[in-house]
Amino acid sequence: MTKRSLGLHLLLLAAGIAAPFLFPAHTVQFAVFWIFVLFALTWDTMGGQMGYNSLGNVVFFGFGMYVCAIVQIALVYNVGAYTASDGAIKIDFTNQQYFTGLALGVFLAAILPVILAAILSWILFGLRGPYFAIGTLGVAIAAAELTSAWSWVGGGAGIAMPVFPGGPGMRERFFYAACMIATILCYLFLRWLYSTRFSLAINAIRDDEDKAEALGVHTARYKMVAWSVSAFFLGIAGALFGNMTGFIEPLETAYPTLTFGIFMIAMTLLGGKGTLWGPIVGATLFYTLRELTWTYLLGWQYIALGVLIIVTVVYFQQGIMGWVRAQKPGWFGVHVDAEPAKALKTDSSS
Amino acid sequence: MWENLQILGTAPVFNIQLWLNGLTVGAVFALVAYGLALVWGVTSVKNLAQGDFVMMGGFVGYWLSRHGVHPLLAIVPVAIFMFGYGWLIYKLIIRRVIQLDLFTSLLATFGLAITMQQSLNLVFGPDVQTIQSGFGRYEMFGGMVDVTQIRLIAFGLCIVLAVAMVLFLKKSRLGQAIRATAQDPRAARVLGVNTDLVYAMTFSINAAICGAAGVIIAMIWVIQPFYGIAYSVRAFVIVTAAGLGNLPAVILTALGLGVVEQYSGFVLGAQFQQATVVSLLLIILVWRTLLLRRHRLALQ
Numbered sequence: 001m002t003k004r005s006l007g008l009h010l011l012l013l014a015a016g017i018a019a020p021f022l023f024p025a026h027t028v029q030f031a032v033f034w035i036f037v038l039f040a041l042t043w044d045t046m047g048g049q050m051g052y053n054s055l056g057n058v059v060f061f062g063f064g065m066y067v068c069a070i071v072q073i074a075l076v077y078n079v080g081a082y083t084a085s086d087g088a089i090k091i092d093f094t095n096q097q098y099f100t101g102l103a104l105g106v107f108l109a110a111i112l113p114v115i116l117a118a119i120l121s122w123i124l125f126g127l128r129g130p131y132f133a134i135g136t137l138g139v140a141i142a143a144a145e146l147t148s149a150w151s152w153v154g155g156g157a158g159i160a161m162p163v164f165p166g167g168p169g170m171r172e173r174f175f176y177a178a179c180m181i182a183t184i185l186c187y188l189f190l191r192w193l194y195s196t197r198f199s200l201a202i203n204a205i206r207d208d209e210d211k212a213e214a215l216g217v218h219t220a221r222y223k224m225v226a227w228s229v230s231a232f233f234l235g236i237a238g239a240l241f242g243n244m245t246g247f248i249e250p251l252e253t254a255y256p257t258l259t260f261g262i263f264m265i266a267m268t269l270l271g272g273k274g275t276l277w278g279p280i281v282g283a284t285l286f287y288t289l290r291e292l293t294w295t296y297l298l299g300w301q302y303i304a305l306g307v308l309i310i311v312t313v314v315y316f317q318q319g320i321m322g323w324v325r326a327q328k329p330g331w332f333g334v335h336v337d338a339e340p341a342k343a344l345k346t347d348s349s350s
Numbered sequence: 351m352w353e354n355l356q357i358l359g360t361a362p363v364f365n366i367q368l369w370l371n372g373l374t375v376g377a378v379f380a381l382v383a384y385g386l387a388l389v390w391g392v393t394s395v396k397n398l399a400q401g402d403f404v405m406m407g408g409f410v411g412y413w414l415s416r417h418g419v420h421p422l423l424a425i426v427p428v429a430i431f432m433f434g435y436g437w438l439i440y441k442l443i444i445r446r447v448i449q450l451d452l453f454t455s456l457l458a459t460f461g462l463a464i465t466m467q468q469s470l471n472l473v474f475g476p477d478v479q480t481i482q483s484g485f486g487r488y489e490m491f492g493g494m495v496d497v498t499q500i501r502l503i504a505f506g507l508c509i510v511l512a513v514a515m516v517l518f519l520k521k522s523r524l525g526q527a528i529r530a531t532a533q534d535p536r537a538a539r540v541l542g543v544n545t546d547l548v549y550a551m552t553f554s555i556n557a558a559i560c561g562a563a564g565v566i567i568a569m570i571w572v573i574q575p576f577y578g579i580a581y582s583v584r585a586f587v588i589v590t591a592a593g594l595g596n597l598p599a600v601i602l603t604a605l606g607l608g609v610v611e612q613y614s615g616f617v618l619g620a621q622f623q624q625a626t627v628v629s630l631l632l633i634i635l636v637w638r639t640l641l642l643r644r645h646r647l648a649l650q
Contacts, residue, residue, distance in 0.1 A: 020515075023641050053453040053456075053457075055460075078515045080356045122641075123636055124635075124636075126636075126639030126640075126642065126643060127635055127639055129452050129453070129636060130396050130452045130453060131590070131638075133453055133456055134396075134456075134586055134590075134631070134635070135631075135632065136633045138583070138628045138632045138635070139632065141583070141628045142625055142628040142629055142632065145621075145622075145624055145625035145628065146625060149621055149622060149625065167524065173596070230464045250491065258464065258579075262460070262464070269457075283642030293624070299472060300465055300472075302465075302468040303464075303465050303469060303472075304469045305461075305464060306462065306463075306464035306466075307465055308461075308466070309457065309458070309459070309460070309461030309464070310443060310458055310461040311461060313447070313454055313461065314443055314446045314447055314454075314458050315446070315460045317450070317454070
């Protein structure tokens with residue numbers, strides 16, 4: 001890590017820590033921003049680095065959310081009775097009960113989606129190209145529909161999450177910190193992962209899967225691991241997001257295929273897929289745009305979203321990072337000779 | 351669930367009702383799926399906004415019928431309008447994604463789908479609508495089974511439209527150019543076919559078919575701005591199961607899907623209808639994968 005890049009990282013970290021203290025009214029928005037960065041980073045592992053465009057990554061987010069909620073409730077109460085009461089039953093959690101439940105819930109919300117990813121990858125990775133995208137879209141829609149019909153987990157009516165025991169303002173700050181830590185861990189992990197052989201293997205799968213297989217890359221194994229990494233962090237994000245909103249239900253919060261599921265892709269494409277920083281830049285820009293349109297263009301926000309997707313996909317394929325790389329290759333360690341002919345001449349004379 | 355199955359067992363006439371409803375709806379699915387297969391085969395663009403074209407056609411027909419146009423007559427102006435709309439969308443979006451990779455077209459049309467459903471929502475509101483066609487109903491088996499006349503008319507219309515499409519593709523000059531482009535765009539271009547025009551015509555014709563299907567759906571069932579995605583998924587189910595360019599298989603699968611949906615709606619409950627369609631899609635995709643895997647093993 002060079003000095004300048006270390007300075008940039010520390011600057012962003014300081015901004016992240018300072019944000020909830022400078023603008024305490026917007027702490028939840030900032031926390032959601034970190035979740036969005038995590039969305040884009042994990043989607044890029046699959047879509048950008050490996051070339052498998054999943055429309056259904058949100059399934060791990062919702063699964064983690066539900067796992068965490070059920071673990072938290074099941075530790076102190078009967079889940080079926082709690083969900084059947086439609087929020088009429090209020091449980092007073094002690095501090096210890098709440099945080100034990102949350103820790104265990106987040107832990108399982110990370111592990112179980114990985115298992116789900118392993119099972120799904122066994123089923124779905126036989127599909128290539130657009131069939132994979134449609135198949136994952138089908139999984140996400142089916143998950144939402146089945147959860148809405150399952151009354152033990154609250155069905156379409158949803159679950160009221162346990163109430164955070166701390167004082168006013170503490171809840172927001174606590175979950176802000178949790179979301180930020182989760183996203184930073186995700187970033188550091190992916191940064192390390194992309195510096196290993198692993199990134200070469202999944203990039204090879206993206207470029208030509210059959211050739212990669214012929215060269216001895218265990219494509220099935222790599223694809224499964226890549227999806228599991230996404231699922232791991234998405235599950236944690238789901239658990240935190242569910243607790244932060246305080247109320248979860250299948251269609252709008254847990255499995256929002258048409259909002260979060262598409263935002264992930266839009267952010268990554270906007271920032272430039274297949275780069276580490278592209279998703280982060282894209283998420284920042286997208287989230288700012290989203291907050292502005294949701295505030296000032298209410299009613300038109302989804303139209304703005306659709307148009308943004310179309311324009312990005314059709315007219316701005318390479319994304320922001322791709323564009324910057326084309327303009328300033330030197331920043332990415334790519335050396336381009338300004339006058340190739342002259343360089344050739346000096347070569348031959350020497 | 352078991353009680354509903356028992357009802358079917360003890361009163362077999364209900365089966366006839368479900369079959370009638372399923373077949374008439376399935377005929378409309380066949381139109382939508384055929385349009386999708388046509389565009390998919392010719393331009394290789396997978397149009398995820400297919401269902402939203404249907405809904406848009408339905409709402410334009412609804413608007414016309416509110417202004418005194420008979421819904422059956424409204425099909426013609428709606429088809430013409432949707433043809434123009436398809437042309438515009440082709441020039442703005444589709445033309446630029448044909449050359450790019452497949453996921454791009456999927457995502458671009460998905461963005462289009464979001465934009466269209468939200469625009470419809472803004473213009474017509476989120477309520478479920480239907481067009482009153484003013485036809486009566488037939489009753490059979492002493493009133494146990496009833497079928498509205500408009501369903502039969504719609505079924506006939508779907509057949510007419512399908513036959514017209516087939517004749518158009520087989521006999522007309524443009525239809526032959528479309529089929530030639532589907533087979534090999536480069537060779538077609540060499541032989542003097544204006545492939546860009548062919549792509550534009552194919553996409554616009556598909557939009558017109560969807561528009562007509564939308565009006566029919568609005569007459570025999572209901573329309574709502576956000577129901578479009580269900581029709582897109584159905585069309586994908588049918589086309590992936592039946593394969594491209596196999597019209598009899600597309601029609602049979604579509605009719606079958608209509609009947610299966612009616613049965614699952616009756617036996618499992620209406621809230622499972624969409625889940626059934628999506629599960630069918632997954633099953634078909636996995637089944638295809640297994641077939642492919644066996645094929646690969648056989649090759650080794």
